[in-house]
Amino acid sequence: MTTFDTSPTPPPRALEFTLSAEEIDLLPSDDDVAFYQEHGWYLSKKLLTDAETDELVDASERYYAGERDRNLPVAPPKLAYWDPSKGDVQRHNDYVHYEHDGLAKILGKPLIGAVAARLAQVDEIRIFQSTLIYKPPIEGEPSNIVPWHFDKHYWSSSSSDRMLTAFIPFHDCPPEMGTITMVDGSHRWKEIGSDDTVVRHFADRDKSQLDQMLIENAQYNGVEVVKLPITIPRGHMNFHHCRTYHGSGANVSDRPRRAISLHLQDGGNSYREFPLSDGTLAAYNHDALVRRTPDGRPDYADPDFCPTLWADR
């Protein structure tokens, strides 16, 4: 059951952004940044300790058992929010960085933001969204398949093209667990355009239509589709650009695939009006939650929902 807090205690905020000497060694090199710019993805070094990935598993189990430090104040229109009544399907739960301080503490590690800032070549990174994901180890479970999409499609009301996602498994994540799969270099493709139904989330869309969209966009760019399932060792994470096509397959292992997709925005991102062909404006769940800017727009820098993860001041 989803509950809502009309006057929640605000989440704790980080005030200082510093790295230790060991952490500085874990930043992407200039070659890594060039690789990200060319390929649209980057597999990081070991950014989380084994104690931290253990804690992610424990904290997520407490979350699934109903533990919350605060609840969202209202229900945004397209909230992903698995609860046990939904059964053994793929679980998606948004805003875990807001609702659960145990998960937020690890997601708030400045090193993650510093890596993202280097890749995106910006000096500030804020959390945009965090989605806790669980793929049950059921070979034929259709909801475990994540169809081809790129994240910017859901973020049309965001002004920035530098947004990116850290996909953070809580364990070694090999192909047989249905790890995230990158369409190499696809962030540089020109899009066929016109069809703005893509702004609907992949969970609400026909899978074969999305497969077709990938093929047609590749043809339009005169390139082959190169799909790379990323084997992610424990504690490492895979970053992808907001225009990189990606998806993932079945979990045919005997273990659940546990992960968080940590969606990140650069300091310059803000709400923009993005008209859709049906006459409405593109929206994001934040629009129902965040404070307003002085000129009346949803504030994607609201520190309660979009906390700063890294600032190079």
Ligand SMILES: O=C(O)CCC(=O)C(=O)O
């Ligand atoms: O769960 C997956 O394999 C894909 C998650 C995803 O779409 C993302 O991290 O943006």
Ligand SMILES: [Fe+2]
């Ligand atoms: Fe995605």
